[in-house]
Amino acid sequence: MSAPAVRLRGVSTRFGERVIHHQLDLDVQQGEVLALVGASGCGKTTLLRHMIGLTQPAAGVVEVLGVRVSPEQFLAQRGLRQRCGVLFQSGALFSALSVLENVALPLLERGGLGRADAAHIARCKLAQVGLAAEDGDKLPAQLSGGMIKRAALARALALDPELLFLDEPTAGLDPLGAQAFVALIAELRALHGLTAVMVTHELERVAPLLDRVAVLADRRVVAIGPLAAVRRADHPFIQAYFAAHDPQGENHGK
Structure with missing residues (x-):
């Protein structure tokens, strides 16, 4: 069997005197x-x-894709x-950026791509999650809740x-x-x-x-x-x- 994608061992978390996790173990398989x-x-x-x-636990080991976090x-x-890609509960899109700019941002942050190429990939990701090309020009405030989720998912998938x-x-x-x-x-x-x-x-x-x-x-x-x-x-x-x-x-x- 291949190594777990995520491996937690002995994880303990505290907020002040409050103990949230104590010696928690968990594997997520590939x-x-x-x-x-x-x-x-x-x-x-x-x-x-x-x-x-x-965030970091008070104790224990967190490994993701074989790397200790x-x-x-x-x-x-x-x-x-x-x-890794992350879809936050609220979507967490940047309100001052268009939807297309939000999705292209991880590609630009990674480097190696010009803005035109990053925008092309971002358009492909938006299409992949069922958003229309014109939706990319909108600001997050102009989207419905479901569209925000889809746009945030497109951003999470930007780096494959x-x-x-x-x-x-x-x-x-x-x-x-x-x-x-x-x-x-x-x-x-x-x-x-x-x-x-x-x-x-x-x-x-x-x-x-x-x-x-x-x-x-x-x-x-x-x-x-x-x-x-x-x-x-x-x-x-x-x-x-x-x-x-x-x-x-x-x-x-x-």
């Missing part, structure tokens, strides 16, 4: 889509930020960052990453918009063979994408596996979580 779920405040997005290298080595790990991090990718979308976005991610995964780590509160919406689910509770990963198996895990939080999200007793994820 080529899989894994969802992180749990109660609000359990540290899902914090864990994602550790993987991205935006450390904020102190942020500049030295530029090559690693270019192998091996690994994609998604923070609440369907949050704020109506059911049809969420369904379309999930279908888009599935199509892009099939085309590019992406590995993805996803934080979500909307597990049923993204279930068709998932290979495995990791449940955070008690400051650690209490269950990990295919969704159907995780649903059956004998843990009080897991039973309560799925009861709350599936009040009719429907049996999804099989």
Whole structure:
């Protein structure tokens, strides 16, 4: 078996006296889509930020694509960052830049391309996520919520990453918009063979994408596996979580 795309060992996170994670272990395998779920405040997005290298745990090791992640080595790990794409919950587009300029920015930051070539690639990425050519000339404030998600995904894919991090990718979308976005991610995964780590509160919406689910509770990963198996895990939080999200007793994820 190949080495994990993401490997966490003994990760502990504290905010003052509050312990968020304690001795947490997690592997994300190459080529899989894994969802992180749990109660609000359990540290899902914090864990994602550790993987991205935006924050550092109080203890433990975080490795991404075989490289140990450390904020102190942020500049030295530029090559690693270019192998990863990030879709933030709000989209995090630069408001003063056009959509096309937002998508072209990672290409220009990497270097080696002129503005015309970067703009051409950016247009291709926008088309790939289902945005029209004229949408590239708009400012983010002129886009709908679903269009912002697509534009942010185009930017995340600008460098053809091996690994994609998604923070609440369907949050704020109506059911049809969420369904379309999930279908888009599935199509892009099939085309590019992406590995993805996803934080979500909307597990049923993204279930068709998932290979495995990791449940955070008690400051650690209490269950990990295919969704159907995780649903059956004998843990009080897991039973309560799925009861709350599936009040009719429907049996999804099989």
